[in-house]
Amino acid sequence: MLIRILEITVPVFGIIALAYFYGRRRPTDLRDANRLNIVIFTPALIFHALTERSSGGEHFLMAAVGAAVIVLGSGMLAWIWVRATRRDPAIYVGPAMFNNCGNLGLPLAILAFGEDALPLAVVLLVTxxxxxxxxxxxxxxSLRSAGAASMAADSIAAPNAMRFRKSARL
Structure with missing residues (x-):
């Protein structure tokens, strides 16, 4: 069991360590690489995984709903913990909800569950x-609708306020 876990995680963390030491030795500007990743490679991976390797949309819908329940449930549990311990929610709730299911999660899912896991891992990433x-x-x-409601209330209250101000001056 431990050997299987190491077989899965050592290659990923080995690549991370290699990139870390390379970056320390030769600082590079990664803006272009990040832009290529976000604009070209990630959409291509999503398209490929959901079209070429898919077995059906029903499984994807169930996986997306399950991912949403897990993410929102983690957020609710984190919110309860933050309130109970009086900590700053901005620091703890987001990381509890959203893990690194892209750059770290996709390779781990493939190594752990095989190539067949890629479409479901991509559904998790997209969700x-x-x-x-x-x-x-x-x-x-909701803020816009609340703002519209308050603007409507202001438009009703504003003429009365103006009349009050005029009568106060007299």
């Missing part, structure tokens, strides 16, 4: 990357 954007959109929409 974890879309959840913050979705939560932000929901929050923005």
């Amino acid at each position: 974890e990357n879309l959840l913050p954007a979705l939560c932000h959109q929901i929050r923005s929409a």
